[in-house]
Amino acid sequence: MPEAKKSAGAVDPALIDDLVAASHILAHHGVLDAWGHVSMRHPKDPQRYLISCARAPALVKAEDIMELDLDSNPVAGDDRRMFLERFIHGEAFKARPDVYAVVHSHSPTVIPFSVTEEPLRAVSSVASFLACGCPVFEIREPGITKGLLVTTIKQGAALAKVLGDKPVALLRGHGNIVVAPDIPRVVHRALYTEVNARQLSTALSFRKPIKYIEPDEILDPQRLGDSWEVWKREASKGA
Amino acid sequence: MPEAKKSAGAVDPALIDDLVAASHILAHHGVLDAWGHVSMRHPKDPQRYLISCARAPALVKAEDIMELDLDSNPVAGDDRRMFLERFIHGEAFKARPDVYAVVHSHSPTVIPFSVTEEPLRAVSSVASFLACGCPVFEIREPGITKGLLVTTIKQGAALAKVLGDKPVALLRGHGNIVVAPDIPRVVHRALYTEVNARQLSTALSFRKPIKYIEPDEILDPQRLGDSWEVWKREASKGA
Amino acid sequence: MPEAKKSAGAVDPALIDDLVAASHILAHHGVLDAWGHVSMRHPKDPQRYLISCARAPALVKAEDIMELDLDSNPVAGDDRRMFLERFIHGEAFKARPDVYAVVHSHSPTVIPFSVTEEPLRAVSSVASFLACGCPVFEIREPGITKGLLVTTIKQGAALAKVLGDKPVALLRGHGNIVVAPDIPRVVHRALYTEVNARQLSTALSFRKPIKYIEPDEILDPQRLGDSWEVWKREASKGA
Amino acid sequence: MPEAKKSAGAVDPALIDDLVAASHILAHHGVLDAWGHVSMRHPKDPQRYLISCARAPALVKAEDIMELDLDSNPVAGDDRRMFLERFIHGEAFKARPDVYAVVHSHSPTVIPFSVTEEPLRAVSSVASFLACGCPVFEIREPGITKGLLVTTIKQGAALAKVLGDKPVALLRGHGNIVVAPDIPRVVHRALYTEVNARQLSTALSFRKPIKYIEPDEILDPQRLGDSWEVWKREASKGA
Numbered sequence: 001m002p003e004a005k006k007s008a009g010a011v012d013p014a015l016i017d018d019l020v021a022a023s024h025i026l027a028h029h030g031v032l033d034a035w036g037h038v039s040m041r042h043p044k045d046p047q048r049y050l051i052s053c054a055r056a057p058a059l060v061k062a063e064d065i066m067e068l069d070l071d072s073n074p075v076a077g078d079d080r081r082m083f084l085e086r087f088i089h090g091e092a093f094k095a096r097p098d099v100y101a102v103v104h105s106h107s108p109t110v111i112p113f114s115v116t117e118e119p120l121r122a123v124s125s126v127a128s129f130l131a132c133g134c135p136v137f138e139i140r141e142p143g144i145t146k147g148l149l150v151t152t153i154k155q156g157a158a159l160a161k162v163l164g165d166k167p168v169a170l171l172r173g174h175g176n177i178v179v180a181p182d183i184p185r186v187v188h189r190a191l192y193t194e195v196n197a198r199q200l201s202t203a204l205s206f207r208k209p210i211k212y213i214e215p216d217e218i219l220d221p222q223r224l225g226d227s228w229e230v231w232k233r234e235a236s237k238g239a
Numbered sequence: 240m241p242e243a244k245k246s247a248g249a250v251d252p253a254l255i256d257d258l259v260a261a262s263h264i265l266a267h268h269g270v271l272d273a274w275g276h277v278s279m280r281h282p283k284d285p286q287r288y289l290i291s292c293a294r295a296p297a298l299v300k301a302e303d304i305m306e307l308d309l310d311s312n313p314v315a316g317d318d319r320r321m322f323l324e325r326f327i328h329g330e331a332f333k334a335r336p337d338v339y340a341v342v343h344s345h346s347p348t349v350i351p352f353s354v355t356e357e358p359l360r361a362v363s364s365v366a367s368f369l370a371c372g373c374p375v376f377e378i379r380e381p382g383i384t385k386g387l388l389v390t391t392i393k394q395g396a397a398l399a400k401v402l403g404d405k406p407v408a409l410l411r412g413h414g415n416i417v418v419a420p421d422i423p424r425v426v427h428r429a430l431y432t433e434v435n436a437r438q439l440s441t442a443l444s445f446r447k448p449i450k451y452i453e454p455d456e457i458l459d460p461q462r463l464g465d466s467w468e469v470w471k472r473e474a475s476k477g478a
Numbered sequence: 479m480p481e482a483k484k485s486a487g488a489v490d491p492a493l494i495d496d497l498v499a500a501s502h503i504l505a506h507h508g509v510l511d512a513w514g515h516v517s518m519r520h521p522k523d524p525q526r527y528l529i530s531c532a533r534a535p536a537l538v539k540a541e542d543i544m545e546l547d548l549d550s551n552p553v554a555g556d557d558r559r560m561f562l563e564r565f566i567h568g569e570a571f572k573a574r575p576d577v578y579a580v581v582h583s584h585s586p587t588v589i590p591f592s593v594t595e596e597p598l599r600a601v602s603s604v605a606s607f608l609a610c611g612c613p614v615f616e617i618r619e620p621g622i623t624k625g626l627l628v629t630t631i632k633q634g635a636a637l638a639k640v641l642g643d644k645p646v647a648l649l650r651g652h653g654n655i656v657v658a659p660d661i662p663r664v665v666h667r668a669l670y671t672e673v674n675a676r677q678l679s680t681a682l683s684f685r686k687p688i689k690y691i692e693p694d695e696i697l698d699p700q701r702l703g704d705s706w707e708v709w710k711r712e713a714s715k716g717a
Numbered sequence: 718m719p720e721a722k723k724s725a726g727a728v729d730p731a732l733i734d735d736l737v738a739a740s741h742i743l744a745h746h747g748v749l750d751a752w753g754h755v756s757m758r759h760p761k762d763p764q765r766y767l768i769s770c771a772r773a774p775a776l777v778k779a780e781d782i783m784e785l786d787l788d789s790n791p792v793a794g795d796d797r798r799m800f801l802e803r804f805i806h807g808e809a810f811k812a813r814p815d816v817y818a819v820v821h822s823h824s825p826t827v828i829p830f831s832v833t834e835e836p837l838r839a840v841s842s843v844a845s846f847l848a849c850g851c852p853v854f855e856i857r858e859p860g861i862t863k864g865l866l867v868t869t870i871k872q873g874a875a876l877a878k879v880l881g882d883k884p885v886a887l888l889r890g891h892g893n894i895v896v897a898p899d900i901p902r903v904v905h906r907a908l909y910t911e912v913n914a915r916q917l918s919t920a921l922s923f924r925k926p927i928k929y930i931e932p933d934e935i936l937d938p939q940r941l942g943d944s945w946e947v948w949k950r951e952a953s954k955g956a
Contacts, residue, residue, distance in 0.1 A: 034466035056469035106365055108434060112442035115362045115450045123832045125865040125891045126823055148364040148456050173452050174364045195825060201441050202918050203829035211832045213890050217865050227751035230773035273705035295708035345604055347673060351681035354601045354689045387603040387695050412691050413603045440680050512944035534947035584843055590920035593840045593928045626842040626934050651930050652842045679919050
């Protein structure tokens with residue numbers, strides 16, 4: 001157990017509000033159930049990240065946000081109960097300097113793709129980020145499993161290795177990890193991974209060849225316009 | 240008709256509130272329709288259980304809770320109309336000393352698995368309790384049927400025998416019985432049996448081999464964290 | 479055009495409220511879209527029936543209820559716009575003296591069964607009324623078609639003939655007719671015809687033999703307990 | 718860049734309200750996500766059309782409505798941010814003098830039909846407008862693609878050519894365009910294209926021949942009765 005560290009400093013409350021809203025939005029849309037989580041890299045120190053204490057996403061409040069180092073240890077003096085699977089986030093931030101936001105979810109329609117050899121590929125322009133492929137993490141393979149949860153640095157690092165440079169990876173029989181350069185985009189990707197999974201399931205049921213979105217058709221919006229605003233508004237009304 | 244018995248004594252109102260909330264939560268999520276029921280063993284006497292009088296789950300209030308013995312007779316002086324199928328609960332409590340909470344539902348996506356030879360198996364870690372198997376009760380087999388309802392001790396006991404030591408059994412063309420060591424866990428199991436049934440239906444539609452959750456991957460949470468709180472909050476807002 | 483008749487007399491406002499509630503409940507559950515209708519036989523005169531003037535089900539109020547004879551003509555002095563397809567109701571009441579309530583809907587999951595040879599059969603005890611079979615009306619066959627709507631006595635009578643003594647018949651590419659001895663039961667049947675259609679669709683997707691509910695397993699509840707109350711409460715809160 | 722033009726004049730606020738309501742209704746029903754749009758031809762000048770500035774449909778207000786010429790340029794002095802894909806609308810108005818209202822959506826269940834050879838055909842009378850066929854636009858074919866978006870006059874014109882004289886065309890891996898003689902009808906068509914896509918997906922899963930709605934069975938309502946009122950009411954309550 002390393003010595004606990006001091007905080008990297010205060011964070012703009014608007015950013016914290018966005019982090020909290022992300023949990024509410026994804027819970028509102030059924031992407032997060034009572035156990036998923038959203039995190040963001042600390043804006044003042046890339047070796048830290050921010051995530052709620054153990055709390056159902058729909059209930060998260062600004063005061064629940066904790067600061068962790070990339071080994072997923074809390075800063076000094078914070079002894080709140082933490083998510084067992086926070087290592088999913090810490091190891092993704094470690095392995096991917098380009099990533100500023102991470103979601104781990106039990107996204108319901110993603111599960112069927114995680115337990116079969118049917119790849120989750122993009123059929124919708126709004127989910128074109130999936131066109132570069134969506135790997136599946138098999139926790140038994142690294143020889144590190146005890147059950148299906150990712151609860152250690154070693155397991156989190158193995159997952160991050162499977163994720164590679166992709167925006168989404170599935171966890172077999174468990175859910176997914178979604179990463180992005182900011183909070184609105186990680187919400188967009190988590191939401192449309194689910195929507196695209198539903199659409200692909202239907203398309204597959206027709207038993208005809210599918211024209212997937214090709215990598216050269218990927219749209220990567222630099223900003224989400226007021227999609228972010230409408231998602232926040234819907235979630236706050238449903239909350 | 241045996242002589243009616245006296246009550247085993249007052250129950251902590253917080254436990255009654257949880258029992259009432261369980262009905263509201265499962266109705267809110269569409270697992271219970273207008274006819275299902277939730278029960279709990281009496282905390283002061285394992286030979287008694289608590290269940291609503293005949294009342295649609297969404298409408299149950301604390302004052303509707305009745306005390307029954309394990310033959311499903313009410314205590315002396317309580318002549319309210321009871322659920323015809325309360326024997327599902329009484330016989331499960333009789334056969335399973337480890338069980339403290341029971342749900343009987345018409346969980347919609349469970350029905351398709353009950354009328355085909357396709358087994359309902361676990362594909363999601365959150366429903367890993369299904370990895371030990373989910374038997375189907377055929378009410379015609381025991382030679383005790385008159386229609387599809389379980390309305391006698393004999394029928395309830397035949398169902399409990401099929402359930403064996405499992406957490407869930409399906410009733411052919413009818414629904415399921417779900418058992419657990421406490422109210423939050425029986426709600427968790429009833430809810431995720433439905434979610435897993437939807438996910439497995441989709442996975443099966445891909446027509447490829449499925450990697451089911453294995454028995455050694457079962458997660459049995461001793462506590463549900465604040466999942467229970469978020470389910471209660473959602474249900475009370477939707478109620 | 480026959481001479482318009484006088485009213486058969488005032489109707490208990492509680493019955494009218496139930497007729498109005500039936501529209502709201504079925505709209506709330508998505509069984510009725512903006513075009514379906516619910517009717518009841520006049521309690522004082524079996525040669526009359528009560529139905530809303532042309533009005534989307536979710537908007538129907540007590541003052542919208544009109545009295546029609548069984549040829550679907552209004553009583554004297556009532557010149558409100560009527561449903562084009564009211565003949566579905568009038569001819570069902572004519573052909574079926576046992577029927578006191580009729581629903582015509584575009585019940586969404588019923589349509590797929592109406593356009594294929596796959597029969598809509600009962601897989602759930604709560605929809606066991608479908609175990610005696612569910613015929614499909616092909617409006618082209620009677621040589622009376624101009625489009626898909628049932629807008630004449632002749633078309634309505636042809637539909638009633640296909641319905642025969644059953645509780646439900648499908649209209650090819652259009653929807654269904656549901657009949658029952660009273661308003662709560664016609665709502666129950668319309669609602670669970672939809673639910674059963676969804677469940678059967680899923681069961682069929684498994685591509686394994688299906689154990690349908692057998693005719694000797696039909697449950698015909700004489701009363702619906704407080705299911706009716708909970709449906710009314712849900713609809714009034716959603717309204 | 719042509720010289721900016723003056724406005725064709727003020728528009729009846731009730732029409733603007735209908736245009737705004739159309740966005741809210743289709744967002745409420747999940748046909749429009751955070752990126753779709755609805756437009757109408759200017760009632761005083763067929764060479765102009767009205768559409769929101771870049772704004773998520775659920776958030777559109779009357780003051781967001783802009784006036785554009787058919788090349789999709791704004792009138793003089795209006796420098797608000799516009800939808801990148803507004804050319805879908807402008808070119809449809811140019812090519813189709815009979816069209817007074819246009820929707821572009823990512824209608825979720827339409828996507829599977831856009832990426833396979835399975836044609837989206839009518840199975841429900843309420844969507845009989847699809848009986849005349851529903852072409853699919855492949856943006857790669859015209860040799861004008863850079864990604865999947867329709868962001869130029871040339872691309873919009875190519876789409877309008879594929880649409881031809883039909884009410885609906887699909888955009889491969891993207892969504893659809895829906896056109897109609899007025900706002901209520903374009904909403905009706907957009908909504909029931911989605912509903913019919915769901916129903917057809919289910920019917921196809923039965924793997925039996927399908928009786929599609931034939932062109933001589935098309936119902937083209939001149940007015941939508943109070944369907945329009947009920948859709949507006951539902952959307953305003955959900956909003």
